[in-house]
Amino acid sequence: MEYPKGQALLDYLRARGLKDDIIKKKRFGYVPLGKDGRWYLGTFEHWGLDPDLLLPGRRERGGVCIPPGILIPWSEGDILWRLGLKRPGQPKGKDYGQVVGSGEGMFNIDQVHCGQPAMIVESEICACSVEQEAGDLIACVATGSTCRARIGRWISDLALASVVLQSFDEDEAGDNGSAYWCRALKNSMRWSPMVAKDPNELLQHEREPGALCTLRQWVGYGLQTHAGQPVVAIEHNLTPGPEKQTPDIQPEHQVEKVEVRNKLESMVRIVDVLGDVELLKRIKHNPIVPMEHPPYQPVTLPALPRSKCPHQSLEWQHISDKVARPVVRACSGMPLEYGWCEEHRASYDLLCLLATLGYPRLELGARGIEAGVANAEVYACQTSPEHTLQDIKRIRARFASALNNHKIAHPSQ
Numbered sequence: 001m002e003y004p005k006g007q008a009l010l011d012y013l014r015a016r017g018l019k020d021d022i023i024k025k026k027r028f029g030y031v032p033l034g035k036d037g038r039w040y041l042g043t044f045e046h047w048g049l050d051p052d053l054l055l056p057g058r059r060e061r062g063g064v065c066i067p068p069g070i071l072i073p074w075s076e077g078d079i080l081w082r083l084g085l086k087r088p089g090q091p092k093g094k095d096y097g098q099v100v101g102s103g104e105g106m107f108n109i110d111q112v113h114c115g116q117p118a119m120i121v122e123s124e125i126c127a128c129s130v131e132q133e134a135g136d137l138i139a140c141v142a143t144g145s146t147c148r149a150r151i152g153r154w155i156s157d158l159a160l161a162s163v164v165l166q167s168f169d170e171d172e173a174g175d176n177g178s179a180y181w182c183r184a185l186k187n188s189m190r191w192s193p194m195v196a197k198d199p200n201e202l203l204q205h206e207r208e209p210g211a212l213c214t215l216r217q218w219v220g221y222g223l224q225t226h227a228g229q230p231v232v233a234i235e236h237n238l239t240p241g242p243e244k245q246t247p248d249i250q251p252e253h254q255v256e257k258v259e260v261r262n263k264l265e266s267m268v269r270i271v272d273v274l275g276d277v278e279l280l281k282r283i284k285h286n287p288i289v290p291m292e293h294p295p296y297q298p299v300t301l302p303a304l305p306r307s308k309c310p311h312q313s314l315e316w317q318h319i320s321d322k323v324a325r326p327v328v329r330a331c332s333g334m335p336l337e338y339g340w341c342e343e344h345r346a347s348y349d350l351l352c353l354l355a356t357l358g359y360p361r362l363e364l365g366a367r368g369i370e371a372g373v374a375n376a377e378v379y380a381c382q383t384s385p386e387h388t389l390q391d392i393k394r395i396r397a398r399f400a401s402a403l404n405n406h407k408i409a410h411p412s413q
Contacts, residue, residue, distance in 0.1 A: 005033075006030035009069070009070050012070075012088050013028065013070070016125060017129060017203040018128055026072070026124070028071065029070070029071040030070060031085065039067050041062070041066075044064060047099075047101055048101070066085065069085045069086055069087035069088075070085065071085060072124045076109050077110055081104075082107075083098060083099035084107075085097050085099065098144075106157075107124045107143075107144065108140060108142060109141050109157055111135075112141060112157055112161055114160040114161075116138075116139060116161060117161060118138060118139045119139070119191070120164060120165070120167060120181060121140060121141070121142050122143060122169055122198065123144070123198070127140045130219060133214070134219040138223065145177075146168055146173045147177060147180075155184050155185065159185055162187065163189060163223070164181070164185050165219075166178040166188050166191060167191050167193055167198075167199060168192075169193070169197055169198045170193050170197055170198070189222075190363065191225075195387075199215060203215040212387060296352045296354070296355035298339070300378070301339070301377050308331070308335065309331040309333045309334070309339075310339070310377075311330075311331040311343075311381050312329065312382060313329045313382075313384070315329055344385060346385050347385075350388050350392055351377065351380050353392060353396070354395075355376075357395075362395065364391055364394070
């Protein structure tokens with residue numbers, strides 16, 4: 001990128017967390033304005049297009065017009081499927097497009113291998129983010145939108161993968177798009193980036209204080225969840241490399257209480273909603289329980305009044321540079337009339353909200369809540385106040401239609 005504007009776009013990609021290596025590897029380029037200050041204009045013939053086969057509106061343009069922006073090639077070996085164009089700073093709907101003549105490709109499809117895991121995301125930048133941070137763990141492809149790339153060629157390629165994590169954006173369009181792939185691929189599992197809008201946003205914020213996990217850890221949690229493996233420790237060394245021998249841990253340093261591991265697993269495991277996508281869509285508009293149902297009542301937690309706030313925090317006890325074990329710390333706050341301390345009042349609000357919705361099974365990024373009041377209570381006792389507030393906001397947005405005409409009582413307010 002030799003032009004000043006090109007440097008600005010390169011800085012944009014870097015600000016989104018992409019490193020120069022992945023930018024060069026994927027052959028991102030820059031389309032500048034012409035010397036006359038106008039968009040690039042090339043003849044149809046130069047681009048291999050027959051004007052007689054184009055729609056009248058295309059022919060009237062007199063050639064192939066390309067606005068300035070980041071040029072992103074979609075290739076499969078020697079086959080060039082598409083030339084995508086990202087235009088930062090433009091209004092939504094005009095910030096992304098493709099060069100006329102582009103086909104129905106799938107970005108990064110040549111990274112998918114038989115018997116190996118794969119992930120589906122929407123944008124090329126998200127796919128590059130996953131490849132950069134976890135390319136040794138999973139192949140990541142992009143469709144370009146939630147309703148693109150639905151052709152037999154790509155479905156058959158992805159069917160060869162050992163598992164396909166479906167990770168479209170955290171919004172209604174992403175939910176609807178993921179439902180298609182979960183039906184089309186028996187080996188597909190919805191792995192939502194619910195703690196962020198999309199995988200790239202997770203990458204951008206992973207180093208901020210309070211971040212639940214890194215992009216690499218989020219990918220790892222998805223693979224472990226599909227394999228049915230409990231997650232009991234976080235890998236702190238994120239740099240891919242050869243495996244190293246873990247030093248023996250003395251028994252007195254091992255914190256391996258089953259209940260601690262189970263609680264941690266309930267925190268970081270996302271729920272496989274394959275088969276439940278339609279259920280989630282229905283209860284967005286029609287809650288499972290009548291609205292006259294009383295608000296949350298404790299089941300596994302002590303009845304009111306309580307002498308202690310039931311919240312517990314999971315902290316990491318570092319055994320060595322590579323190994324950490326979870327330890328439960330009980331809350332020392334004084335409970336108020338609704339049974340939780342002021343710091344953890346959001347946990348009670350979350351339980352009231354889930355009670356109104358009938359305790360559905362939910363996915364919350366790297367966290368998951370199984371169906372039922374008992375699982376909701378375990379979750380409310382473990383999640384941080386910051387994440388609880390985020391979860392309430394996201395759940396309310398997801399089930400806005402069901403909650404719109406009903407006021408939920410919150411005795412804590």
